[in-house]
Amino acid sequence: MKLTHITVDNYKGLRETQCKLSDFVCAIGENNAGKSSLLQSLLLFTNGPRLTKAEFYDPGKDILITVQLSGVNENALAKLTEEHRTKIAPFVKDESLVLARRYSTDGSSKLRVVTSVPRDPKYGDDQLDAIFKGKKGSEIKDFLLTLYPETTTPGEAAAATTQKAGKEIIQRYVVGLPPEQMMLADIPLPTGIDNSIRSILPEPVYIPAVKDLSDDLKTKESASFGKLLSILLDVIEGDLKEASETFENLRGKLNRVKKQDGTVIDGRMDRVKEIEATIQQNLQETFRNVLIELEIPPPEIKTVLSNATIVADDGVRGPVDHKGDGFKRAITFSILRSYVQLSQDIAWRKEAETEKPTKERFLFLFEEPELYLHPRAQNILFNALSLIAKKHQVVVTTHSPLFFSADETTTFIKVCKRRKPELPKPIGECCPIDLTDISERDKFQIISFESSNMAFFSSKIVLVEGDSELIVLPHIAALLDPRWDFKSTSTDLVKIFGKGSFKRYKDFFNCFGVDIAIVTDIDVLLEDFDKVCPAGHIKQLRDDLIKDIDAIIDTENKLEDPSPRLLKEELQRERAKIIYDRIVAARKANNVAEQTLALDELFVFERSKPRLEVLMDASRENIVIKKRKLLSELRAYGVFVWEKGAIEQYYPSAVSGADKPSKAQSFCSLVQTPEDVKALYNIIECNEGSLPEILVVMNEIFRA
Numbered sequence: 001m002k003l004t005h006i007t008v009d010n011y012k013g014l015r016e017t018q019c020k021l022s023d024f025v026c027a028i029g030e031n032n033a034g035k036s037s038l039l040q041s042l043l044l045f046t047n048g049p050r051l052t053k054a055e056f057y058d059p060g061k062d063i064l065i066t067v068q069l070s071g072v073n074e075n076a077l078a079k080l081t082e083e084h085r086t087k088i089a090p091f092v093k094d095e096s097l098v099l100a101r102r103y104s105t106d107g108s109s110k111l112r113v114v115t116s117v118p119r120d121p122k123y124g125d126d127q128l129d130a131i132f133k134g135k136k137g138s139e140i141k142d143f144l145l146t147l148y149p150e151t152t153t154p155g156e157a158a159a160a161t162t163q164k165a166g167k168e169i170i171q172r173y174v175v176g177l178p179p180e181q182m183m184l185a186d187i188p189l190p191t192g193i194d195n196s197i198r199s200i201l202p203e204p205v206y207i208p209a210v211k212d213l214s215d216d217l218k219t220k221e222s223a224s225f226g227k228l229l230s231i232l233l234d235v236i237e238g239d240l241k242e243a244s245e246t247f248e249n250l251r252g253k254l255n256r257v258k259k260q261d262g263t264v265i266d267g268r269m270d271r272v273k274e275i276e277a278t279i280q281q282n283l284q285e286t287f288r289n290v291l292i293e294l295e296i297p298p299p300e301i302k303t304v305l306s307n308a309t310i311v312a313d314d315g316v317r318g319p320v321d322h323k324g325d326g327f328k329r330a331i332t333f334s335i336l337r338s339y340v341q342l343s344q345d346i347a348w349r350k351e352a353e354t355e356k357p358t359k360e361r362f363l364f365l366f367e368e369p370e371l372y373l374h375p376r377a378q379n380i381l382f383n384a385l386s387l388i389a390k391k392h393q394v395v396v397t398t399h400s401p402l403f404f405s406a407d408e409t410t411t412f413i414k415v416c417k418r419r420k421p422e423l424p425k426p427i428g429e430c431c432p433i434d435l436t437d438i439s440e441r442d443k444f445q446i447i448s449f450e451s452s453n454m455a456f457f458s459s460k461i462v463l464v465e466g467d468s469e470l471i472v473l474p475h476i477a478a479l480l481d482p483r484w485d486f487k488s489t490s491t492d493l494v495k496i497f498g499k500g501s502f503k504r505y506k507d508f509f510n511c512f513g514v515d516i517a518i519v520t521d522i523d524v525l526l527e528d529f530d531k532v533c534p535a536g537h538i539k540q541l542r543d544d545l546i547k548d549i550d551a552i553i554d555t556e557n558k559l560e561d562p563s564p565r566l567l568k569e570e571l572q573r574e575r576a577k578i579i580y581d582r583i584v585a586a587r588k589a590n591n592v593a594e595q596t597l598a599l600d601e602l603f604v605f606e607r608s609k610p611r612l613e614v615l616m617d618a619s620r621e622n623i624v625i626k627k628r629k630l631l632s633e634l635r636a637y638g639v640f641v642w643e644k645g646a647i648e649q650y651y652p653s654a655v656s657g658a659d660k661p662s663k664a665q666s667f668c669s670l671v672q673t674p675e676d677v678k679a680l681y682n683i684i685e686c687n688e689g690s691l692p693e694i695l696v697v698m699n700e701i702f703r704a
């Protein structure tokens with residue numbers, strides 16, 4: 001059994017958010033966004049400690065933490081007593097159960113069950129209890145026929161002489177209500193107190209990032225090393241069969257034993273029977289009709305192992321729990337690393353591979369596990385947690401891109417901090433990261449330390465083609481406005497190695513909820529335009545521009561035969577192979593129009609050079625007007641195309657260098673004032689008026 005979904009309302013900065021959960025969940029995001037609050041919400045759900053007013057986003061409203069559990073099968077329900085199992089079973093649908101922890105404004109909480117209830121409050125349990133209170137006999141019949149005539153007939157109402165019978169009539173009616181008259185709501189647990197179903201919930205193991213003495217939740221709920229050790233000591237549980245039999249014999253000496261057929265065997269020690277009888281005799285002097293039974297829980301293997309601890313001698317011998325935070329985290333890492341090493345060569349692992357893993361023992365909640373660890377050690381810890389997640393559910397918060405891997409099927413949640421004018425305080429929102437539409441090839445090629453780091457922590461990413469932009473743009477931005485600093489803001493530059501990769505990188509970073517801008521050369525209008533802009537009115541503007549350019553090329557006879565080398569290169573490209581397949585399919589279908597269109601696309605490279613010449617010719621007024629209109633629309637879409645062609649075309653003549661990076665460095669040395677920068681760019685029209693092109697671009701990139 002495991003937790004598969006959580007909704008959090010009104011806890012700290014998590015005013016109203018939700019996310020899916022899996023075997024291994026990583027929550028990422030900026031500091032103070034709400035990652036720890038998400039982790040602590042799971043701890044609150046399972047343990048329910050008392051809260052203070054400061055932990056309510058709105059002190060006048062309840063905190064509600066709703067969790068869906070899957071795998072609630074017969075084996076899981078068998079852990080409950082028969083009475084409690086009978087009461088909770090009707091709320092389990094397709095092995096799924098939804099529970100909620102509701103905190104009232106005084107800080108106390110109750111575990112509740114979420115189910116479908118009537119929208120009309122008159123059918124609610126609270127209102128029924130209030131209305132039925134004090135009613136009996138014929139009053140109940142009159143009450144039903146007057147206030148709830150739709151639920152019964154006069155004859156049936158007359159037979160209802162008790163409150164229970166009256167309520168059952170209404171409940172039978174409610175079961176048949178159509179879906180539109182029902183809604184989901186949390187209601188009191190039918191089993192009573194929280195502990196009645198505690199055995200089907202996972203045991204939380206909470207490891208905070210840093211002990212904060214002002215945070216009661218962290219100081220009171222920190223995981224004991226016994227829980228951590230018990231995970232490691234699982235490897236020896238199978239070797240303790242003899243001890244298990246001893247404990248079972250001890251259980252028979254201390255308690256009555258109920259067999260599967262329902263018969264009860266009393267093989268207890270005489271002394272235990274005598275103690276129970278003595279208590280019974282003394283009690284019956286006051287309560288004559290009360291019978292009692294003495295139940296003595298014997299030790300279990302699980303209990304023994306979970307009480308294990310580590311004693312450290314660093315000059316002062318004592319339990320690890322009494323040592324410093326840094327030392328305790330080092331011990332934690334050592335235990336988890338040992339888990340990896342031992343699980344690789346112990347027979348227990350083979351057992352685990354053949355048996356269906358259970359998710360009902362521990363819920364690992366680990367804040368920033370990478371703290372104080374070298375990158376290599378972070379990788380080891382990530383592997384350890386991945387292994388633990390095969391048997392126990394793991395949820396971590398992390399700032400480490402090393403916890404993101406192309407070959408791991410983990411769930412990532414980006415917790416983002418939002419400011420909304422209608423709300424008094426910022427809120428945290430959980431944004432799921434779904435890579436299902438990213439191909440395996442793109443995952444392998446795009447996911448790296450650098451890309452993952454940008455995806456984790458950037459609020460905006462500017463995709464550029466090469467090294468020149470990486471060097472020049474930060475220099476220009478800082479000169480024009482100190483606020484436009486790529487280093488101190490969460491706006492970052494990412495090189496994508498060619499126009500054809502714009503869409504791939506954009507799709508990848510979009511999965512992380514990051515705003516994307518593209519800075520590119522003007523030849524993108526001629527080739528790979530579909531990689532930067534979807535179909536629509538912008539594409540129509542581009543097509544109209546190309547049509548006018550081609551008309552000029554044909555009129556002025558600017559086409560030249562391509563060189564053999566160019567022809568060979570173009571026909572070997574993947575694009576040519578795709579078009580060839582289209583031609584083959586069109587021939588089979590006898591579609592002459594499609595064949596002609598495909599052939600025109602195949603040989604479009606013949607027009608690339610003359611198209612670019614016409615596009616860059618400033619004397620062609622009609623082309624310049626249409627080009628600027630297209631570039632303006634692209635900027636509104638977040639695509640910034642250099643009007644002069646490429647960033648190198650803006651360099652002053654004094655720039656020198658053997659290659660693009662060295663020329664870019666030379667540019668930064670020569671251009672040292674805002675006036676120097678502005679003088680290099682054309683004046684263009686925008687919403688703010690007439691401005692140098694570079695100011696228009698930077699204004700849009702750094703717009704809040």
